[in-house]
Amino acid sequence: MMRYNDIAENDYYKECLKKTGEYEKNRKFCRHDIKHFFDVARIAYIIALEENMDINKDIIYAAAILHDIGRYKEYENGISHEKASADIAKRILSECGYNEEDKEMIINAILAHRGEKKREGLSEILYRADKLSRDCVRCDAKEECYWNDDKKNKEIVY
Numbered sequence: 001m002m003r004y005n006d007i008a009e010n011d012y013y014k015e016c017l018k019k020t021g022e023y024e025k026n027r028k029f030c031r032h033d034i035k036h037f038f039d040v041a042r043i044a045y046i047i048a049l050e051e052n053m054d055i056n057k058d059i060i061y062a063a064a065i066l067h068d069i070g071r072y073k074e075y076e077n078g079i080s081h082e083k084a085s086a087d088i089a090k091r092i093l094s095e096c097g098y099n100e101e102d103k104e105m106i107i108n109a110i111l112a113h114r115g116e117k118k119r120e121g122l123s124e125i126l127y128r129a130d131k132l133s134r135d136c137v138r139c140d141a142k143e144e145c146y147w148n149d150d151k152k153n154k155e156i157v158y
């Protein structure tokens with residue numbers, strides 16, 4: 001069985017997801033829930049296949065399902081969620097048997113998933129998949145969304 005199943009079943013992981021879910025219960029904008037995480041994982045994996053990138057599926061899924069896991073800490077005390085997520089991911093990845101090399105790659109991609117940064121490999125596909133996962137066309141909150149119009153997804157790609 002792929003190791004990312006262990007991540008999804010990890011107690012600390014589930015606890016973090018639940019906390020973010022409580023903060024986002026009434027959120028009308030994009031949520032950071034398990035659906036978003038697996039949307040990102042699948043899109044990132046499709047991109048990797050389409051572009052013949054040599055990145056293990058187990059690594060792609062781990063980065064995707066952990067990239068926003070610390071979101072609740074941003075609600076709690078303003079810590080940027082890429083940093084919070086990276087810290088939480090370190091512990092969970094160790095508990096799930098990812099080695100140091102895997103961990104470093106995943107943590108770097110999580111830390112680089114926001115803002116203007118130079119990205120390549122896993123970091124680049126995680127960033128693209130994260131943006132592509134959002135269904136702006138069918139979103140009820142699109143008029144109020146802080147994303148610029150040119151950033152919004154106007155068609156289904158994946």
Ligand SMILES: [Fe+2]
Pocket residue numbers: 067068081113114
């Ligand atoms: Fe994020």
Ligand SMILES: [Fe+2]
Pocket residue numbers: 032036067068130
């Ligand atoms: Fe995200």
